[in-house]
Amino acid sequence: MKPNIKNIAVLTSGGDAPGMNACIRAVVRTGIYNGVNMFGVMQGYQGLINNNIIPMDARSVSNIIHLGGTILKTARCLEFKTEEGMEIAFNHLKEREIDGLVVIGGDGTFTGAQRFGKKFGIRVMGVPGTIDNDLYGSDFTLGYDTAINTVIEAIDKIRDTADSHDRLFFIEVMGRDSGCIALRSAISSGAEAVLLPERETSLDELINQLEIGAKTKKSSSIVIVSEGHKAGGAYDVAKKVKERFNHYDTKVTILGHLQRGGSPSSFDRILGSRLGYAAVNELLSGNSMQMVGLFGNEIKATSIDEALTGHNFKLESDLLEMTKVLSI
Structure with missing residues (x-):
């Protein structure tokens, strides 16, 4: 009843x-x-x-x-x-x-x-x-879908700057326990690497990926970092990479609560x-x-x-x- x-x-x-x-x-x-x-x-x-x-x-x-x-x-x-x-x-x-x-x-x-x-x-x-x-x-x-679209729009604009200045950008996205935003954003924005909470990605592995791009004359690189990655946030990862890989001018962007807003x-x-x-x-x-x-x-x-x-x-x-x- x-x-x-x-x-x-x-x-x-x-x-x-x-x-x-x-x-x-x-x-x-x-x-x-x-x-x-x-x-x-x-x-x-x-x-x-x-x-x-x-x-x-x-x-x-x-x-x-x-x-x-x-x-x-x-x-x-x-x-x-x-x-x-x-x-x-x-x-x-x-x-x-x-x-x-x-x-x-x-x-x-x-x-x-x-x-x-x-x-x-x-x-x-x-x-x-x-x-x-x-x-x-x-x-x-x-x-979720809107957040990804917001991230992609931001990355597209950042890549224009990255290409113009031969820069390596580390872009931190939301996802303390879930890498869903990071993974789909990486695919749809053409990022060179992505760091996820669910996967262990060593610094050596990341640098190896970046070195491959440098050898094939990539003019820029984008690395998406989920905020919950075990190696730390984008600033932590960027600092460690900079110490061992100087090919690019390294920059960091934290998208933060921008991802929650918008129509x-x-x-x-x-x-x-x-x-x-x-x-x-x-x-x-x-x-x-x-x-x-x-x-x-x-x-x-x-x-x-x-x-x-x-x-x-x-x-x-x-x-x-x-x-x-x-x-x-």
């Missing part, structure tokens, strides 16, 4: 990601279409504790599908990790008779949702919104819309404690437990091999 859900709230938590607004829009309008009262929680779990919960209608989400960031704002909330904080948050939902919650975010967001849903029995549905693409249960997470790509707008639509329909069908994700071209649900503990080997073997073959 399907539950009689009358009120659903949506929040964004953790790091923002392009496409979150498209997802919020889909959540709100899908709920309203099905006769559900919709609410938005400002500043994530902090908003639940502060009782910053606002009613939303179809016009509340007009003209936002193209915007980066999140209109609901986001914040990291240490208080929500405590029993007392969760109790306060639940009471605020209870006051408004909210019986369904859609959370958009990454692993920290889902960890909070997991504990909250199990403790109080509230129906929870997750949407993977993180540029790192590091959650099990979805081939692509919301914001979402068409892919992320569609993905956000599909995931938001699916999340509400899953709740209305009686499902809970799950995450909706993209498998192939289908939207499927995975338990939040599995999304947090599963292993998704997203570094495609052919792409890893191509970084060597195509950089000669």
Whole structure:
């Protein structure tokens, strides 16, 4: 028997990601279409504790599908990790008779949702919104495609300077535990080398790759460094390489939070819309404690437990091999 859900709230938590607004829009309008009262929680779990919960209608989400960031704002909330904080948050939902919650975010967001849903029995549905693409249960997470496009655009401009001055650029991209952005950016920008958290790449191996390029008269080189690489960040790697390899004038660029911003790509707008639509329909069908994700071209649900503990080997073997073959 399907539950009689009358009120659903949506929040964004953790790091923002392009496409979150498209997802919020889909959540709100899908709920309203099905006769559900919709609410938005400002500043994530902090908003639940502060009782910053606002009613939303179809016009509340007009003209936002193209915007980066999140209109609901986001914040990291240490208080929500405590029993007392969760109790306060639940009471605020209870006051408004909210019986369904859609959370958009990454692993920290889902960890909070997991504990909250199990403790109080509230129906929870997750949407993977993180540029790192590091959650099990979805081939692509919301914001990942836009982040890669942002990185590629920056690298294309940097290469113009690198070619003009015979320079070696080390470009650091986001990815503390996941090299997905670094790997795909390296292939699509024609980088000479890439350093990933998942792989051990020795300094000797990197210098050997650069020496091959120098001997074949490459006018410049681009090395993509994922921020989580074991040898350190781009500055650390560049310093070590400079000590042993002086062919190029060495420069470092940290792209940082630039990768999180900007108007979402068409892919992320569609993905956000599909995931938001699916999340509400899953709740209305009686499902809970799950995450909706993209498998192939289908939207499927995975338990939040599995999304947090599963292993998704997203570094495609052919792409890893191509970084060597195509950089000669």
